[in-house]
Amino acid sequence: MILHFLTQAVFWFLVILTVGSAIVVVFNKRILHSAFALLFTLCGVAGLYVFLSADFLAASQMLVYVGGILTLIIFGVFLTARMYNMSIPEQTHQRFLALLPVLGLGGIIFYVLNSAEWHLITPMVAPTTENLGKMLLTTYLVPFEVASMLLLAALIGAIRLARPRKEDHDD
């Protein structure tokens, strides 16, 4: 009973952490605050992955998103830090117009969630890392290799793009 209550408490804590910090990411005026709020969102989602018995993906969420993507984003914020002094409007003027598609999309999603009949079996609770490893090296070997090629290409492309050029004045 007490374990059940604890599970519930942790789950709702993670949900509030994720949604709350996601709202901060989107609606906070300070860029750096947004970037740091993203940290809590990503950690909250990683915690929810643990709830869903996706242990390997929770670990890679922490490594890839928190360790890699978030660091890159914070680097980006600092590299473009002069934005702070320029006092441009941080949000578009059509803020309320933008609410329309958001609400429409949300309505459609909730309508589908309500009307759909998911045929579920009893959820699995076992760790899935072994399964994932086997699937990646058998059924999904080709996509796995393609993904590694994609990463290599993206890395080279990013370096090629961001490298300062000597003849930068020309273009």
Place this chain on the structure above:
Amino acid sequence: MIISLNHYLVLGAFLFCIGVAGVLTRKNAIIILASVELMLNAVNLTFIAFARHWGDATGQIFVFFSMVVAAAEVAVGLAIIVVLFRHKESINIDEVNLLKW
């Protein structure tokens, strides 16, 4: 109350909508990139929720690949933003109209 699949689906829908709101309302290119990450995370969460409740790890494989794509996307996106900033001294997307005529 037991935590069901619907909890995760609704949470994913909320996260996705917040991300869409960010992409539509913010002017800073970096925040837009972060909002896209939010949307990707929402979809990943949905995938994993379905993977668990169908007792099949295939959904987790999809999330694995979408993480790879997200990493590539952020690397290239931030490279573009850095180049943009070097050219225009700004990452306000309203001032980026190079492709507009």
